[in-house]
Amino acid sequence: MAPAARLALTGATKSFGAVRALEDASITLFAGEAHALLGENGAGKSTLVKILGGVYRGDAGALTLDGQLVDFAGPAAAQAAGVSIIYQEPSLFADLSVAENIFMGRQPVGTGRRIDRRAMERGARDIFTQLGVQLDASRPARGLSVADQQIVEIAKALSFNARVLVMDEPTAALTSVEVLRLYEVIKTLRARGAAVLFISHRLEEVFACCQRATIMRDGRFVRTAPVEELTIDSIIRSMVGRDLDALFPKTVTERGEVVLEVENLCSALVFRDISFTVHKGEIVALAGLVGAGRTEVARAVFGVDRRSSGTVRVNGKELPNGSPLAAMAAGMALVPEDRRQQGLVMDLGIDQNVALASLSRLSRLGLIRRSSERDLATTWAARLQLKYGRMRNPVSMLSGGNQQKVVLGKWLAREPLLLIIDEPTRGIDVGTKAEVHRILDELVANGMAVLMISSELPEVLGMADRVLVLREGQLIAELTRDEANEQSIMRAATGQTTGVPA
């Protein structure tokens, strides 16, 4: 090998109690390469990243940086040594300014060690210029979109002049334009001689921006190979250790009577004149670019947001405006996009989370019976093939995919007629993704109506019976399963008549 290893981790092992999160894992990063780390949720990627970042100390194993053996005492030591990590969940200080977020603990100081705010904001702006983004360095971090939070995190890493930059799912919340910009940033970093470790569940991205990939399974190293030698199939096989059934199982079902009727739905600012129906036994997908108003339509249908005009009918009965309770009573369920904030009570147990939406059915004389909570949760955990330790464990201990299953279970326990599901598989691994798709397929086969919002075209094409395309708050196209393909959807979503953006 010609280039010297920038960072090498060998034989890393880490246990939490009886759980082996990492066993004899190894990875080598070269200067100037973008390296993908692949594996299902729970394969040990996050643990490995936290060892690199000094958050955990491995039980065994050696870490070398530019040939020198290092042992990080904490995150600060890792950063000082030039290893920067961008974690999955942006970790910003909402009350502090963007600039201070970037330079926390290293604020430029002037005479008498006083913080030089101007120098700090200038430094932040310089980095934003490098990144080609416009962001006000003096504004507080509170209220930043997830994408901009991500950019602040990247700026933070750049400010360290990182020799090794680890990105844990940086693209999960980004739009396609922002993802392209991120590729450019990665290229710049590589040109500077940094090594980039890139974690993503979207395999296309791995092929687009990485040179080599390392695949992990069950906390162990499986293989490292140049991306040219890999195919999506071979990656999935290595990750899962078995052949996946088709990622998008689709049973042909007879479409039944109308369940949901939406007519001329308008909201003051976001969308107007939306009309569509969803029938029993079909999946209708809402597609469109981020910001087209898909989530807002779903929220207005469910009554979380008030509609300014239009009607929503379930089984022919009109729903009152702005009443999620009425929507629930009518048999609707909404699985939100941001499951951590809107779908789960992270500190409560699995059983309590699953039972949360069914409490009225589980209580007698206003008292909730713990045993019936557990019975309900056990039933659904089995049906959804949830992987868990104990029912009482807080859901924050579960992996992302399993958390999504808990949210699903919570709403399915109400046995709804209509399920609205926003980004059903965002941020979850390929294996769990296929399971979620299988569950949806089963539900529809049993007569449920599903309205699905998804940014992933393969998911839309694979699962939906009909596709509604939104652009700038208007319903632009309704495509049948036969008409829908990547071109037709993207054309409608971007408003182009010819040509398709990459």
Next chain:
Amino acid sequence: MTAVVERDRIDPGARLLGLLRAREFGIALLIVIVVLVTAINNHNFIKADSIQQLLSGAALIALLGVGETLVIVTRNVDLSVGSVLGLSAYLVGDLFKYHHIPVWSGFAVGIVVGAVCGAVNGFIVTVTRVPSLVVTLGMLYVIRGVLGVIVNGHRIASEAIPNTFSAVGYRSFLGLPWLAIIVALVVVVVGYAMRSYRPSRDFYAIGSNPDAAVLAGVPIGRRVFTAFLISGMLAGLAGALFLALHTQIDNSGGTGYELTVIAAVVVGGVAIFGGSGTVVGAALGALLLNTINQALVASRISAFWNQAIAGALLLAAIAFDRWLLLRNTRKLQAAEGAHRDL
């Protein structure tokens, strides 16, 4: 590039606007309004000695508020400040009476007593990780109980307090009570430090997002300990000043102060869940509460209204903060959306 350089200069107009929007300005304005409205009916209210009374009356709560701000900013709370004040005041008095210690050392003793209490608080909170609400509630009773044992039903009367010491409580300098000058100095120094030094910015980081603070390498334990230590020291100093002001002390000095202090701090714009707020705001909050208190007396309104008004003000402050937060978030997101559409 030129655009960037130009933005470096802070536009004086924007600066003024920022000042006008600051919470501190709003509270100061409210204080002036209360004073003027009261003065319409009672002209004595804006006479020099009345203003002096307003300032020295608020001084102790403002001083405790400074320490409390540091603690609350780190997403903790110190409920023991009233008890620490009482203990410090009595011990200083005791040393004057029985050991005739020099006058200056009265303040030093107060600070040391407070430092010990603050260190115990900080140690328990950071080592055991028991919520500070519980720890300092326990310390509130422990310290008050120990004080009861020490006092044993006695009291220290004013004859025992050296005149030069109690002068701090009633003398003034250039028309300003010494008490207010000392507290104002502390507010300015701590307020400046909280803005301009790296370690003090850590306090805000911890309160804003503890998990992120860990990842940023902030020494959380050390900083939280420091916050409690300083809160204790200032409560100890406040004890010495309390003795100088009242010139007599039994075992009840400072009882119930902790809640007044927290109310003042919150009214002053310090977020109760940490991460934001300034000591200047906290001090002004204390001044506002005391001003309203005195205004009611001057307007011959029943003192019972005082507590109700203080409570209503507290609720109004929290509601206002909540509204402001929601509005700003919405505004920022709207700006973001517009930016994105371009």
